[in-house]
Amino acid sequence: MSHSLTSVFQKIDSLKPQFFSRLTKAIQIPAVSSDESLRSKVFDKAKFISEQLSQSGFHDIKMVDLGIQPPPISTPNLSLPPVILSRFGSDPSKKTVLVYGHYDVQPAQLEDGWDTEPFKLVIDEAKGIMKGRGVTDDTGPLLSWINVVDAFKASGQEFPVNLVTCFEGMEESGSLKLDELIKKEANGYFKGVDAVCISDNYWLGTKKPVLTYGLRGCNYYQTIIEGPSADLHSGIFGGVVAEPMIDLMQVLGSLVDSKGKILIDGIDEMVAPLTEKEKALYKDIEFSVEELNAATGSKTSLYDKKEDILMHRWRYPSLSIHGVEGAFSAQGAKTVIPAKVFGKFSIRTVPDMDSEKLTSLVQKHCDAKFKSLNSPNKCRTELIHDGAYWVSDPFNAQFTAAKKATKLVYGVDPDFTREGGSIPITLTFQDALNTSVLLLPMGRGDDGAHSINEKLDISNFVGGMKTMAAYLQYYSESPEN
């Protein structure tokens, strides 16, 4: 280890009480972005973070106003929380790294089943964990970037890169208007950014650190079948009219089989073939079907082998049927023939699927299936929204630096993972800033990010900060961008 990192790591250890204190103050602000009545708390938390940035020597701090929250919304003229832009350093001879994080959190109430007050950080050194809403998602990682700056400063070491922050307060509510801001600032505030690092995901499991180089996209569809002009009574009309729900079951039932195989022609052909190099990445990843079963609380896995599970989660498309709008959905029994039903399903997309082509295949499939029913009802299938997949090169300079940093801190090479879900902002950063993006998770797979008793292991908090520090150091020393 270089002398500079040794002393920074020592400071990360010795400043721990200060970092705990900062985190405690942040967690106690219930910055729930989805709860309109708590919007002022989200602003309070933005203010707290800007104060921390200021105290730690960040400059050019901007609280960017994103305007009024667009509908649907109950509170008129509700302001969106600010995006916090700031810099630490602006040396043209150094590389510039943009770090993204979010300071808003998911809702949490003691009554949901928390063991302790969710907005009061519990630090249990004996058990080695911290518990509280936002501790792992994403307040802990966000503050860690500031902590890392403090550690460098305290150690007397020069900070290896110019740091730019982009901290938002609406991630848990769709990152409204962030896309526009990134595109707008690409040649403004973000000009000169060489790399983007996002610490807002998790290790695959609980033991081995990971670096994440891919995310699936998501195309969300609805098939709308309409027949009668209003809902009908099944006693009077059952057996004499063509029921939209009966047709919908046929169309939805034709999309995918119980083994998860998508039955829409042409999709398989769009999926990038598995290369030997990619295949090799799966071999050493620590994961098993038991971990999947533990996560689902069931034995409903479609595969037994680790590689099959991970590939179907990360690099193959999947089709899920989410529900039906317009039909009876309550408890009990209602004898209704729904007049107009919306079948909701989505396809997780992977390289090299083209969203437009996919939509056209989906529509063609649904139209053909419906036509084969010879039903007098009307059917159409439409895209509700799409978000593209993202895959990075896990062998590029950023990933190489982060891999070396992980090995230094944890003593093992990280697993290179993808995720099945989507973080659409990742692709926006990559495309708008024309840089590589690294997903550098701090917490573990069992942190319960959106669940009760959200936690972050203290060893991950400390190890995460050290990994961030080493990653910035190694990346700064890398010959390429």
Added chain:
Amino acid sequence: MSHSLTSVFQKIDSLKPQFFSRLTKAIQIPAVSSDESLRSKVFDKAKFISEQLSQSGFHDIKMVDLGIQPPPISTPNLSLPPVILSRFGSDPSKKTVLVYGHYDVQPAQLEDGWDTEPFKLVIDEAKGIMKGRGVTDDTGPLLSWINVVDAFKASGQEFPVNLVTCFEGMEESGSLKLDELIKKEANGYFKGVDAVCISDNYWLGTKKPVLTYGLRGCNYYQTIIEGPSADLHSGIFGGVVAEPMIDLMQVLGSLVDSKGKILIDGIDEMVAPLTEKEKALYKDIEFSVEELNAATGSKTSLYDKKEDILMHRWRYPSLSIHGVEGAFSAQGAKTVIPAKVFGKFSIRTVPDMDSEKLTSLVQKHCDAKFKSLNSPNKCRTELIHDGAYWVSDPFNAQFTAAKKATKLVYGVDPDFTREGGSIPITLTFQDALNTSVLLLPMGRGDDGAHSINEKLDISNFVGGMKTMAAYLQYYSESPEN
């Protein structure tokens, strides 16, 4: 026409202003049984009706307390509205006819789209209609029995039968506890009843009077498929777990085809064959596919021929898929994999389908279909409730008397119809009192019973009362029961 009926009919015409006034007073009481906050109004209406009975000379009037409304209910200790029992006449030499009606109504608000205040009776003599909530369902027909007694009395004619009333206030909310009351009073208050007449349904169309001799039953099922222990995120788990919704689409999709054909083995064999005598009843019924299309506001009829439509509505079973509980059902897009879903469907039953045997066939079918999927999820299908079909002999003494009465009043033979829906109390009366039941509708098929702008044609009101009077007269003269 006998002299006695001529003078009764004259009195029905001349007492019209009095009948309008009685109906106006009744309609202005918003006796909505499903609205707990209006329960006192239901009681007010019961009191009003008992006063009318008393004024018209009914005796032995009993407001039968049915106790506290069972759950689910929001208001604790909410009393059920009383069943009004009363008699007019108790001459052992006369036949005794029980008439059933209900004084509660469906909800109605001006904002729903009514042209006028729903609880203010509009009598439009120019257009020939009366409009207001309950006017046709069932306050108008219920009061008509009292009006008919008034007309006999005013004409000086002897009332031809002993009349017993059973007027309830919970019909629109499941006729709670009425079954028990009927069974309990079968050898009590209802002892000696020779026939039951229910005036609580409608002509098939708008021109031709009908008598109704059959109702379908209803077996309501849910297929429950459960997999993961909680809802999952489709990004993380899509493609790697067996999704209950995907299995459910296969099971629900296997029940019935888009042409309405039930695909469950063994059901067809249970359906009573069509006899020539029954078939002949359909030939003259006034109905067409255009009327069905008008009612559904669409061209979604499965059949073009009148006979096919009516037989599939009345004498063949049908299977409707109502919806899914536990899945996403709102507007928009939610990327959930529902963990436990309840597919709701029902089968309208007809002679000679046995409910228990049907349930066993349904379960066998669903179990076999699910098994063929080889899914790791769990599946079971259960009956939520069943209500038996009812068919009467349309050539018996009551129907013959009612047919003659209809011909006298309207100048045409009535169509003999069934209904696709269920009025479970019909079968209870038939079985508990061991009598025949006649369904004698007053209103027309377009009255909008549960809809906005509920109406009753004045000609149907007057013609209906005359038909009631003549039916009682002719039935009293019939040699058989």
